Amino acid sequence: MRRRAREVTQAIIDLLVDAEHVILDDRASTEEWAGCCAVADSLTYGTHYNGVLYSAHIVFASDVGIDVGRLHEVLAPVGIGWHDDDPGIGAVGIFRVAVDTTRLHIRLTTPCYFIRELGVADGGTLPAVEITTVTGFLTRSWVRR
Numbered sequence: 001m002r003r004r005a006r007e008v009t010q011a012i013i014d015l016l017v018d019a020e021h022v023i024l025d026d027r028a029s030t031e032e033w034a035g036c037c038a039v040a041d042s043l044t045y046g047t048h049y050n051g052v053l054y055s056a057h058i059v060f061a062s063d064v065g066i067d068v069g070r071l072h073e074v075l076a077p078v079g080i081g082w083h084d085d086d087p088g089i090g091a092v093g094i095f096r097v098a099v100d101t102t103r104l105h106i107r108l109t110t111p112c113y114f115i116r117e118l119g120v121a122d123g124g125t126l127p128a129v130e131i132t133t134v135t136g137f138l139t140r141s142w143v144r145r
Contacts, residue, residue, distance in 0.1 A: 001094075001110055002054050002135075006031070008095055009056045009108050010144070011078050019074040020066060022104060028059035029142035033135040035126045036112035051112040052131055058106040058142065065102040 016022055036053045066074075068087045080097055082090040088099045098107045115126060115134060132138055 001113070002031075004093070005054050005056060005095055005108055005110055008078065008092055008097075009058060009106070012075060012097070012106060012108070013058060013144070015074050015077065016060070016066075016104070020070075020104075022064070023061040024142075024144065025059045025061040026142060026144070029057060030139055031056045031142055032139040033131050033137065035131060050116060050118045050126065051114045052126065052135060053112045054110045054135075056106075056108045056142065058108075060104045062104065064104065066104055068101055071099060071101055 013024055017024065032055050033052050034055060036051050072080075072082060072087070078092055080090040080092045088101050090097050094111055096109045098109075099105070115130070118126070128138055
């Protein structure tokens with residue numbers, strides 16, 4: 001899942017760098033695993049966070065935005081299906097893509113994947129050490145490969 005998410009993210013980066021001549025800000029760009037809601041146990045107990053999702057947050061060094069039409073044109077080879085009501089949000093396969101066109105920031109996220117049921121002692125979320133054990137890390141800088 002992470003490998004494919006990185007492939008899609010890297011394709012987006014490459015197309016924007018080549019077409020718009022923008023520079024990726026490696027220090028501000030990150031990838032992370034976070035706890036998420038995979039299943040709601042009951043309305044009485046509220047939502048239990050029992051899964052993880054992968055997220056890549058890509059920041060470009062320039063604060064110059066991009067026109068939505070141009071964004072869609074440049075990223076057409078990636079195959080993103082853009083929402084009609086919000087042209088900065090779309091999906092490619094299982095991945096959600098959100099683009100802040102005013103500053104050219106991109107966030108790609110996966111669905112939430114179940115790890116285990118949580119008990120009351122868990123405090124409603126997976127412990128960071130458990131997320132790290134399953135995924136290998138919590139947050140780290142984006143490394144272009």
